Amino acid sequence: MHFGLTQEQEMIVDTVRSFVENEIYPHEQLVERCGEVPNEIAQNIKNKTKELGFYACNFPESVGGAGLTHMDFALVERELGRGSMALNHFFGRPQNILMACQGEQIERYLLPAVRGDRMDALAMTEPDAGSDVRGMNCSAVRDGDDWVLNGSKHFISGAEHADFFIVFVATGVDDTPRGPKKRITTFLVDRGTPGFDVRDGYNSVSHKGYKNCILTFDDCRLPKEQVLGEVDGGFAVMNEWLYATRLTVAAMSVGRARRCFDYALNYAAERKQFGQPIGKFQGVGFQIADMITEIDAADWLTLAAAWRLDQGLPANREIASAKLYATEMLARVTDTTLQIFGGMGLMDDFPIERFWRDARVERIWDGTSEIQRHIISRDLLRPLGA
């Protein structure tokens, strides 16, 4: 058993942290206020990330990525989690699912995404299909060699910057003992395809500037070459690749919690009331103790799950535990930090209110806390017949 990082990992952490502190933090307030990332800043972050060889570092070396282990990548995500989601979107990490590209798809989608020439976005959620992915209504029907897509998607992150989309749509229905379940196929859809439209979505209180968009398909015709993976194999593709985003959410939550905690710790040491630093009051001191304990616990859960992936061990349950615990921990840490700051914590002069708002979505996206609990409990109970 060894709990230390390697020298390479220490250097990766140092580099990414310095990058976030120097290239991301200075623009956060601007992005928060104007609700989007100015193009010049976006390109600058993207170019610097490429120069540093970190662009698409989650991809194997065989396709031009850095070939990081899951553990290395979790550390990268953890440090990125300190900074704004809107800005660090340009510290590009394309969807791993693109590794399912075959034939010409490799040249058209996978390699340009890894090089940073084309950006991708993933579209799954619909107004009537959130956690119930296989209840989706957006559908595709065959027409000769083509597919015709109809329906809509919402809450699509990164869509406003995406050149192409990885879209999950229903291509049939299976009757199962638990009722009808949609068969799902994954399509690669280029921006500008006739019948396909991307528009602004809602204004979220979490991660301002990291927009969510609405996609609509109106008799959108796609040749069969746009199918990613097998026809009707979308659910398998999803399960094979999407664990990674859940681990990413866990790792980012740990990073953000640590940044928030530094504010709490310093404020508890410096803010004086009744003639002494408020940290000397047990009520505050114990909050500090509880916060760091939970942050460390979430950090280890996350890294241990990443380690299991690197060892080729089953990790679904462990990833679900990490996502569940890290996001709920982040909610508590940001809320407690705000309480330590008192009224000032709510003012946008400090980033605390932002951390607190941003934390809220982490328990919802990429599988709600309830879905994570479902995964964990089914993993344990199903083998026992319950």
Next chain:
Amino acid sequence: MKVLVPVKRVIDYNVKVRVKADGSGVDLANVKMSMNPFDEIAVEEAIRMKEAGKVDEIVVVSIGIEKSQETLRTALAMGADRAILVNAADDVHTDIEPLAVAKLLKAVIAEENPGLVLCGKQAIDNDMNATGQMLSALLGWSQATFASEINVDGDSATVTREVDGGLQTIKVKMPAIVTVDLRLNEPRYASLPNIMKAKKKPLDTKTAADLGVDVAPRLSVVKTTEPAERAAGVKVADVAELVAKLKDEAGVI
């Protein structure tokens, strides 16, 4: 030309420094340590010279404890070619004094024969600002301190120095010792491919005894104290009062 860059592992500049309870020095147990920022600037300058085709090889050397390896790896990840660790202490709290460091560097230089030594003007831990100058004296090489611009041209170098009165430009004969100041450049981040390559670059370890240098301290630290807390300021009612206070109380105008 080969460039030698000495790098020191020091307490990270972001760490809030605490004096040890017995006053014998600064507490370095369990605090983040990093490369001395001025040394980082020296490494960066060496890499830029190499990129400009003026340098063939960059050798970094650190004198300290075993853990100084980490600092050397960071320099290798930035782009240095080779590293030498001179293991001269077991305890992070043991300070190796500038004269001992300069003697060790002299011994390393005798083996390596660099055409130029680039060092930080001082280390941010105890701010001695002495090693570069002592090394120059021991070697009998020319020196240029507090450099904000360096141009090597054949057997001489033109160096702009930041001095109290402004900028001074001097020409020194090579080989030379140049100590670098803050505004010389902005060090790069270690790139991911270079981080991965750093482990494969050679790192030799020597001891102070191998180099025949006695590192026993000649100075004794009498006491270490934290600086007095800054007193609260005062508000003045108007410009006239401010001017009066600057004149009469502060005596600065």
